[in-house]
Amino acid sequence: MGLSTGYSPAGSRLVTTPLGAGAGAALRRSPQLLRPRRPPLATVRCSVDTAKQVQDSAATVAAEQKASRKECFGVFTNTYDLKADSKTKSWKKLVNIAVSGAAGMISNHLLFKLASGEVFGQDQPIALKLLGSERSFQALEGVAMELEDSLYPLLREVSIGMDPYEVFEDVDWALLIGAKPRGPGMERAALLDINGQIYADQGKALNAVASRNVKVIVVGNPCNTNALICMKNAPNIPAKNFHALTRLDENRAKCQLALKAGVFYDKVSNMTIWGNHSTTQVPDFLNAKIDGRPAKEVIKDTKWLEEEFTMTVQKRGGVLIQKWGRSSAASTAVSIVDAIRSLVTPTPEGDWFSSGVYTTGNPYGIAEDIVFSMPCRSKGDGDYELATDVLMDDFLWERIKKTEAELLAEKKCVAHLTGEGIAFCDLPEDTMLPGEM
Numbered sequence: 001m002g003l004s005t006g007y008s009p010a011g012s013r014l015v016t017t018p019l020g021a022g023a024g025a026a027l028r029r030s031p032q033l034l035r036p037r038r039p040p041l042a043t044v045r046c047s048v049d050t051a052k053q054v055q056d057s058a059a060t061v062a063a064e065q066k067a068s069r070k071e072c073f074g075v076f077t078n079t080y081d082l083k084a085d086s087k088t089k090s091w092k093k094l095v096n097i098a099v100s101g102a103a104g105m106i107s108n109h110l111l112f113k114l115a116s117g118e119v120f121g122q123d124q125p126i127a128l129k130l131l132g133s134e135r136s137f138q139a140l141e142g143v144a145m146e147l148e149d150s151l152y153p154l155l156r157e158v159s160i161g162m163d164p165y166e167v168f169e170d171v172d173w174a175l176l177i178g179a180k181p182r183g184p185g186m187e188r189a190a191l192l193d194i195n196g197q198i199y200a201d202q203g204k205a206l207n208a209v210a211s212r213n214v215k216v217i218v219v220g221n222p223c224n225t226n227a228l229i230c231m232k233n234a235p236n237i238p239a240k241n242f243h244a245l246t247r248l249d250e251n252r253a254k255c256q257l258a259l260k261a262g263v264f265y266d267k268v269s270n271m272t273i274w275g276n277h278s279t280t281q282v283p284d285f286l287n288a289k290i291d292g293r294p295a296k297e298v299i300k301d302t303k304w305l306e307e308e309f310t311m312t313v314q315k316r317g318g319v320l321i322q323k324w325g326r327s328s329a330a331s332t333a334v335s336i337v338d339a340i341r342s343l344v345t346p347t348p349e350g351d352w353f354s355s356g357v358y359t360t361g362n363p364y365g366i367a368e369d370i371v372f373s374m375p376c377r378s379k380g381d382g383d384y385e386l387a388t389d390v391l392m393d394d395f396l397w398e399r400i401k402k403t404e405a406e407l408l409a410e411k412k413c414v415a416h417l418t419g420e421g422i423a424f425c426d427l428p429e430d431t432m433l434p435g436e437m
């Protein structure tokens with residue numbers, strides 16, 4: 001970084017300031033400027049590649065700088081030369097990551113993990129594109145200020161906005177967390193409709209402007225059906241690229257098996273969560289292994305596995321809310337990190353991980369055309385294959401059918417959002433999110 005530029009307190013004029021003062025200038029903006037009608041958005045790159053400046057005409061560069069700086073947050077308006085950094089530090093090409101619900105609880109943990117390099121690696125510079133709303137915009141600026149103050153070397157750009165068509169432009173990853181929480185007395189059908197609408201809009205936006213190979217992880221609940229809606233509204237993006245987060249459930253299940261077996265949790269492998277991220281989910285103890293041996297051989301108490309273990313995992317979120325008064329945020333952020341890392345690093349030989357993915361073409365006989373948590377393996381290229389070396393028995397299959405029935409019913413409730421006709425909502429029973437009791 002050389003000369004640094006920031007917003008003037010007056011707003012429209014760009015001023016050149018000594019290095020570091022750009023952030024201060026951004027923070028001193030008046031309240032109106034802190035909440036502009038149209039928020040600053042990264043419709044162009046935040047940064048200006050100084051190597052490129054040498055070749056381009058001065059006028060083009062000036063225009064590009066003006067446009068880009070206007071649309072980035074605080075210190076991230078500053079010029080940097082990523083090419084020079086890549087050379088000296090062997091950094092990879094910048095990865096663009098969009099996060100929705102970015103001012104929420106989960107994001108508050110996740111963003112700092114992303115920026116620290118623990119997710120994509122210490123040689124991977126990133127740009128964060130944070131999606132908020134009128135409701136959260138000021139909070140989002142607070143989040144961006146904390147990111148500025150953390151001085152993460154790998155965090156090259158931060159932009160904030162309220163329009164998914166602008167925030168999602170060229171993104172390589174979309175971590176979709178924003179969703180209305182289910183309030184007391186609210187029907188699951190109403191939640192499906194409200195949040196489904198959000199995910200239909202965001203799917204359309206991804207379809208229009210994101211990288212053609214964007215990987216999408218849907219966290220906002222009900223995450224399986226939200227992921228299906230998002231995917232159906234993004235026909236130009238491979239269906240395989242959409243995931244619903246069930247990694248938190250997998251982590252919870254591993255923890256319970258480790259506790260019962262008296263081992264550390266890194267000894268538990270092949271832990272599948274089948275189905276919906278709800279209380280019908282199926283933590284699979286038939287295929288799970290402890291220290292390389294079938295879990296059922298190590299834990300001989302079948303009653304415990306079938307009843308207590310299963311229920312504890314299904315309802316872990318609710319118990320946590322009762323204790324803490326809020327839903328899991330830190331452990332959810334950790335599980336999002338795990339989910340991403342499972343896609344960008346090769347799966348250890350013989351193991352697998354759980355993710356809610358599109359069922360079409362699945363080898364297990366699960367109904368097609370839903371998003372269902374299943375065992376996956378990755379070569380570390382962002383893609384995955386479903387594991388085929390999986391055992392099935394009557395107990396497991398019966399439970400899988402129950403969670404499948406729930407997802408098929410959810411799908412009917414949102415037919416108006418997936419382009420499949422008129423919605424008809426007749427849920428088999430009002431099952432709960434893991435966080436509800």
Ligand SMILES: NC(=O)C1=CN([C@@H]2O[C@H](COP(=O)(O)OP(=O)(O)OC[C@H]3O[C@@H](n4cnc5c(N)ncnc54)[C@H](OP(=O)(O)O)[C@@H]3O)[C@@H](O)[C@H]2O)C=CC1
Binds near residue numbers: 102132
């Ligand atoms: N899959 C999983 O394993 C888990 C999923 N979850 C789910 O993740 C989601 C986010 O959780 P968390 O970060 O704790 O929640 P928060 O309430 O802290 O944040 C959620 C964000 O959602 C956005 N939002 C979108 N629409 C609405 C709306 N109509 N009303 C209120 N907020 C809205 C808000 O941002 P903005 O205003 O900017 O849009 C808000 O910041 C929830 O749906 C939760 O159920 C939680 C734990 C585990």
Ligand SMILES: O=C([O-])CC(=O)C(=O)O
Binds near residue numbers: 221248316434435436
């Ligand atoms: O229901 C919620 O919001 C929380 C949740 O998904 C979980 O803890 O698994």
